Amino acid sequence: MVKHFLGNNRFVSYFSLFILFIVFYVGIRYASSYAATWDQVDFVLALDRYDLLAMQPHFPGYPYFILGGMFVHAFIDNPAKALSVFNVLALLSATIPMFFLLKKNHSTKITLLIIALIQSASYVMVIADQPMSEGAALAVLWWYWWAIERVRENTAWWTQLLPLGFFSLLMGIRLSYAPFGVAIAFLWYEDWKRNRNVRRILFFLLAFFLFQLIWVTAVAATEGSFKSFLKLAFSFTNGHFHEWGGAATSDEQSFFQRIIQFIFYNIIWIGVASKTVLLLLLYIVMLICARQSRSFMFSRWLVFSGFAYFLWALLAQNIDKPRHIVPLIHLLLFYGWARYFNKTVSANRLVLAVMILTAQLIVGAFNVREQASRLPATYQLAYDLQNSNERFVLYTWEETRVLQYLHVDFPHKQVLHFSFFLQDKENYQHVKIYMTDHVIKGFRAQGISLAGHLRKVKTYHSSTLADPVYGNITLYEWID
Numbered sequence: 404m405v406k407h408f409l410g411n412n413r414f415v416s417y418f419s420l421f422i423l424f425i426v427f428y429v430g431i432r433y434a435s436s437y438a439a440t441w442d443q444v445d446f447v448l449a450l451d452r453y454d455l456l457a458m459q460p461h462f463p464g465y466p467y468f469i470l471g472g473m474f475v476h477a478f479i480d481n482p483a484k485a486l487s488v489f490n491v492l493a494l495l496s497a498t499i500p501m502f503f504l505l506k507k508n509h510s511t512k513i514t515l516l517i518i519a520l521i522q523s524a525s526y527v528m529v530i531a532d533q534p535m536s537e538g539a540a541l542a543v544l545w546w547y548w549w550a551i552e553r554v555r556e557n558t559a560w561w562t563q564l565l566p567l568g569f570f571s572l573l574m575g576i577r578l579s580y581a582p583f584g585v586a587i588a589f590l591w592y593e594d595w596k597r598n599r600n601v602r603r604i605l606f607f608l609l610a611f612f613l614f615q616l617i618w619v620t621a622v623a624a625t626e627g628s629f630k631s632f633l634k635l636a637f638s639f640t641n642g643h644f645h646e647w648g649g650a651a652t653s654d655e656q657s658f659f660q661r662i663i664q665f666i667f668y669n670i671i672w673i674g675v676a677s678k679t680v681l682l683l684l685l686y687i688v689m690l691i692c693a694r695q696s697r698s699f700m701f702s703r704w705l706v707f708s709g710f711a712y713f714l715w716a717l718l719a720q721n722i723d724k725p726r727h728i729v730p731l732i733h734l735l736l737f738y739g740w741a742r743y744f745n746k747t748v749s750a751n752r753l754v755l756a757v758m759i760l761t762a763q764l765i766v767g768a769f770n771v772r773e774q775a776s777r778l779p780a781t782y783q784l785a786y787d788l789q790n791s792n793e794r795f796v797l798y799t800w801e802e803t804r805v806l807q808y809l810h811v812d813f814p815h816k817q818v819l820h821f822s823f824f825l826q827d828k829e830n831y832q833h834v835k836i837y838m839t840d841h842v843i844k845g846f847r848a849q850g851i852s853l854a855g856h857l858r859k860v861k862t863y864h865s866s867t868l869a870d871p872v873y874g875n876i877t878l879y880e881w882i883d
Contacts, residue, residue, distance in 0.1 A: 415753070419515035422760060426523050427495050429768045434487035435533050439779030439865075440873060441804040443483065443534045446472070448808070450482040455626055455635055462639035464622035467575040468536040483534040490531045490538025497542040498522065500549030504737075509744060516753075517740040520760050521733055525677035525767035529869050530726045532771050537729050540577035544730055547573055551586050551704060558597065563590065563607050571614035579720065580730065582711035587611070589704035656722075665717050669725040674732040678868055679766050685759045692752060693743040701738055709734050723872055773866050780863040780876040781805040784839070787861070788813055794834040798824060800841035802873065818842055821851045828881070836881040841872075843879060856882055 438447040445460040449469045452459055460469065468486075471493065476485035498518055505514040531538030550566035566587060573580055591604055623632035656664070676683035713731060720727040743752065778786070781802050788797060789811050796814045799806065803817040814831075818824045818838075824846070828836055837860065846853060860878040867874030 415512045416515050418757075419512075419519040422519040422764060423498065423515075423522055425764060425768070426519075426528065427491060429771055430491035430494075430528065430532050431488055433532065433771045433775035434484050434491060435775050435869075436481045436484040436487070437779050437782060438483045438534055438808055439781050439805060439870060441801040444804045444808045446486055446534050446536070447482045450476050450485065453625055455622070455632075462635050463578045464618075464625070465536050465576060465578075466618050466622050467572055468539050468577070471539060472534075486534035487532050487538075490533070490535075490542075493539040493542035494522070494531050495542075497545035500545045501737075503549055504545075504552060505741065508741065510748075513744045513748060516756060516760075517737075517744065520740050520756065520763075521736045523760060523764045523767060524675075524732055524736060525679070525682065525763045525770060526674050526725075526868065527729055527732055528767035529677075529770045529774060529866075530729055532774065533869065535726070536577045537726055540573060540580055541729055541733060543569060543573045543576055544580060544583065545733075547583065548586075548705065551590060552702070554590055555593070555702075558594070560603065560606075563594070564610055566590065567607070567611050567614045570611075571617060574615060575618035579715070579727070580712065582715045583708045583730075585708040585711045586704040589707065661717065661722055665722055665728075669722065669728050670731060670735075673725045673868065673871075674728050675735070677763070677766050677770065679762075682759070682762055682766060685755070685762060689739065689743060689755060689759060692755065693739055696742050696745050696747050698742070698745075701741075705734070725871060770866065770868055774869045777865055779805075779870065779873070780865040781873055782809070783863040783865070784876050784878065785809045785811050787863070788837075795837050796828075796831045796834055798828075798836070798838040798842050800839060800845060802839055802841070802876065819845060821846045821849055838879050838881060840877040840879065858882055 438444045442461070445458050446465070446469070448457075448459040449465075450472050453464075453469060455462060455464055468489075471489045472482070472486040475489045475492070476482055479485040479488060501518045501521065502514055505517055509517065527541070531541065547566055547569040550569045554562045554566060570584060570587060573583070591607060594607070595604055619632070623629045626632045626635065672678060672683070675686055709731065716727045716731065740756075743756070782805070784802065785806050788795070791813070796816065797806075798816055798818045800817065800819075803815055806815050816827065818827070824842075843853060843857065858880045860880050862875060862877040865874050
């Protein structure tokens, strides 16, 4: 019976479209209304007042993302939810370039099924439903990939402007996706081999900088001048690579440990399987079947740009925040499913695909709903202490940004160095001194022994899939 329905092209197409409808209905219905992390607060505050100096948002400003959020905010009061909904709507538009890219090698039935399999990726559903720029950036990335292929099909000079425009839009939403610009270099190289025209390449190069100058000039204007903008840029870059950014240059992990965590934990266990054993097993079976299929010709520009981003995410991004691997997940699924159905569309393969589609939709919908309906651990901490009648001071790490956003009226301070803590706590000799486990981890990383000075008070839990760093927060009392 199942194989009979799956053999019907119309049934498979309608089923895929139905799944896509459910994915985006769930995304909008349960769009997150919480600003639960430092970065999320930065974005949310920017909808009220755009100010890079006040980190509303932080560098480089993400102007197109904030502009889209402002538009949706005109219809949705909650700014965090407005940004989340904008992400979902943007990602919905990515269905169009996905269709064009896949239709070249697959039937309409299989194309729609693969799109549903990509768009229903559980972890991406969760991340795209947060007030962060990943969802919108991923959407524009798909349009950018389509524009690259469009140029390779039509080599007229004006088509070269299309990927440059989308890449500018991408940089104005998420600058960390810059490594995908490698694809443009491939286009120019191919164009040079065909035309051997220096002026043509110089024109493309000029157009590239002019497109980028649109958003850079707009952001610099908000800061008063390019000088102020560049000052912020150097300050942010230095902090990202040498202090708080979690890049390889500031990480105490060995390079081997970093690779293992990045590939097997971030990409496979979280990105593909969403911490679900069933999904992991199903995808292992799918991988075995895909390897038995005929090799699928993947464009070299996509391979090299994807690898460039892989290295960037591995070495230059915070490995403790798996959300940086989101574009790699879509890229892997795009290649995996395209190869899985390459020249081979049997009923058994369709059954496995539908099983994976159903499983990841259920897992994704559950986690999206949990993210929207369960208070983040940072909020739980804030509300719990807000209702306390005790006199205390709270020392935090990044949680302080969320506490400021929630306008709590108890004293709290961000503390990064143990020497500062020892000095500052002398101002609070007659009150309880609380600190979060992230502060303690920071002190221990500085070689400080805290034995005999800590008493565990309470642990706050929320989704560690949505926020692996602050999904669990443990409160401790300092004892002299």
